[in-house]
Amino acid sequence: MVVKGIRQLADHLDISIGTVSRALNGKKDVNEDTRRRVLEAAERLGYVANQSGRALRKGSTGVIGFMMQTGHEITGQGDTFFMSVFDGVQTVFARHGLDLVALLCSSEEDPDAYLERVVARGFADGIMLSATRRVDERFALLDRRKIPFVALGRSLTDVGQPFIDLDFEGMATTAMTRLVERGHRRIAVLRPHDDLNLGHVFLGACRLVLAEHGLTLEDDLIFDASPNEAGGYRVGQGLAHHPDRPSAIVVLNDGSVTGLFHGLEAAGLTPGKDIAVIGLHSPQARYLSPRLTCFDLSLRDLGISLAETLLASMPAYASLYPNAAHRQLWPMTLIDGDSG
Amino acid sequence: MVVKGIRQLADHLDISIGTVSRALNGKKDVNEDTRRRVLEAAERLGYVANQSGRALRKGSTGVIGFMMQTGHEITGQGDTFFMSVFDGVQTVFARHGLDLVALLCSSEEDPDAYLERVVARGFADGIMLSATRRVDERFALLDRRKIPFVALGRSLTDVGQPFIDLDFEGMATTAMTRLVERGHRRIAVLRPHDDLNLGHVFLGACRLVLAEHGLTLEDDLIFDASPNEAGGYRVGQGLAHHPDRPSAIVVLNDGSVTGLFHGLEAAGLTPGKDIAVIGLHSPQARYLSPRLTCFDLSLRDLGISLAETLLASMPAYASLYPNAAHRQLWPMTLIDGDSG
DNA sequence: CATAGTCTCGTAAACGTTTACGGAGATCGG
DNA sequence: CCGATCTCCGTAAACGTTTACGAGACTATG
Structure with missing residues (x-):
């Protein structure tokens, strides 16, 4: 009954x-x-x-929305990236009876309009953003609606919004220094679509590091590619036939690495031998041959921090997280491999 | 303002x-x-x-929940799998002003309790299930709560629930016949945890097909492995050192294939030469070397069907989808590769 | 002109919950 | 034994919306 x-x-x-x-x-x-x-x-x-009755009366829903866009070509993250982050987020939210749901924005709908609609409806008490873009209306929108939020990915149009982003500056420093010290002079970068700001940030950091060594990042060595196997494969082919082939490449799209490897191999090049490859960690990374030299991070811990940062900006929970970081560059550690 | x-x-x-x-x-x-x-x-x-006010008054929320479990070790499917399916689901829902959200059940919470909680709250008008298990309380639970639902994955404790599942019977027939005709006699199967029913169904179908050829599926050739790279790698190693090594393996875990390849290679075996491999399509499949022989399916269309099946069981929309399939085995097509 | 019908709108109830408020009974201190 | 305090509980308002109902102002029709 x-x-x-x-x-x-x-x-x-x-x-x-x-x-x-x-x-x-x-x-x-x-x-x-x-x-x-x-x-x-x-x-x-x-x-x-009943959820509606309770939310109506209390003025809060107990729901946190993580916005993501369906159709997987948009973000550069690997296949289990989000599920791992979510797992961390949940462990924090569970302590407060909050529920995490993924707000799925169709690839056919405008992301800004979607978010505005959802937020205006009062569907969630807080919002998590991902796949932040270089010009991203959503930050201003959430500010205007006065709803707590945190972004996974930094905002470039800066007005103090809370975010956690990967430490691309640190990654650039470590990767570029390593490559330069090993004698590389022409270094390429593979990144997802230019509109996503992570590639933008990373390139800037790389240029700074290279400049310290009197080097530059050549325009023809910057590859934009879809964050998937096919994108990586094409770049691999492109590298192989490049008139002035670079000796190393850093890959931001972790979903593209295996594609890149196979593209290179198909053209007769061996990663780690003919061309050094440094990437981001993904489930495949250590099962590639040669094993990928890559930057690893704890996705679950990232999720935990993300949740804490959000809660710290929600009046009802702020006091419980007095020293949660408002903004954070998430550290990554280099894992030695055989690829570069 | x-x-x-x-x-x-x-x-x-x-x-x-x-x-x-x-x-x-x-x-x-x-x-x-x-x-x-x-x-x-x-x-x-x-x-x-306002969502709460409207839902309270109307008695329906306009939200459809797709339940999934965070922590990626449970189901074999990754982010891109679901995102592609979601994209199809959305195109249908968008026509009716319905919103799809993913209900994220923490790996620390009991899935049944989670679902009961969410459904009892009246959070969603309809539910989509995934990663169905061999004994899955959730079907009975949703029946009891009288909420429309559809499962991605069949129910084995059959009382007429609507579902769409991959046509594992068809896959078994095609794969096994192909392998037998090519002379294989000892054929292995790699599947995710036995508790998930897809592996159960597939094995049964394989046994039937093999029996027609006077063959059997040996117990020591059935491998259960986590649906990830590590799981595949271990099985690859295990195959290599098997006392009576099979000449072919069919892999249900699409996330395990690259791991399997590398595990085999690390032990000196070449997929497609020393051992035939047939798997499910995944973004990596065609960029593996050798190219994976695999079963492909249209995830987006699957999502569309899934949505239509659900709507057909919702009173408010049923008349619009008079001939949506109540239950469906989703066809897969074999893509020839070099691996088997 | 009277009546019926049409178009447009305001009123108020209802959805299921939480919570401020006040009251009834019990307990306690003097 | 009386007033004060405490414990527990019922009542009712409020949250924001939709919608059944009825009323007023026209229009059409005879």
């Missing part, structure tokens, strides 16, 4: 709905005996407070 | 909230002039009806 509505549950117990509600919500003014009775009955009859 | 609440919007227009609501919802009893005025003002002031 299943009971629908607090009214039915209250009638069933010969108690007023007020008391039932208080009992369920752990409020003070309720006898411990009746509380037990209520809890037991709710459990037995499968009563759970 | 942003307006909050239909009351404010109505006051701003010197109109009653009833009329405003009717205007926004395209109801009949409203002058076309005032409707335009309302629509324009709503657009300009950024008014969108």
